[in-house]
Amino acid sequence: MNNITKSEKWILEALLKIMTTKPYDKIKIKEIASLADLNTRTFYRHFKTKDDVLKLYGRQLSIELSNKILEKSPCFKTIILDYFEFLNEHIEFLNLLLKHNMLHFLYDNLDSFMTEVAFIVKPHLKNQDIDTKTLYQFYFNIGGFFYITTKWLKSNPRLSKEEMASIILDMFS
Incomplete structure (x- = not known):
């Protein structure tokens, strides 16, 4: 950390x-x-508050995920695979949130977590300006990822990162 x-x-x-x-x-x-x-x-x-403790952890996870994504090529499939691999690495924390009916905590703080991600990723983007349309598309996709993540976390057995990448990529093709 x-x-x-x-x-x-x-x-x-x-x-x-x-x-x-x-x-x-x-x-x-x-x-x-x-x-x-x-x-x-x-x-x-x-x-x-104790919520602030979880927010700190969420920010640290955001930074870690951003860095993981930046280590490789920014191909959408690679990002999805890295995302679900990352979730698996932190499954104990996510299961704790699920156990306490607190997945909303991630959603409620998604904006600040994504600000952390954007701060890290933005210098690596070719086009430094993000227009309004792109920003709304970004948030639309983030919302989708949150609900897909929720469904994935509640599933038993959970699909593999490759299966999840296939499902998500099929939505965009």
């Missing part, structure tokens, strides 16, 4: 651990800080 302090990392790890056994709405800041072996003052020095 890039650009986060040790305390923030410990707080995040503590929150995720508690989420495995306790409903999110019942988790108290004091128990997060205690499990992280910190005091509540340290928690509040870094975060206002």
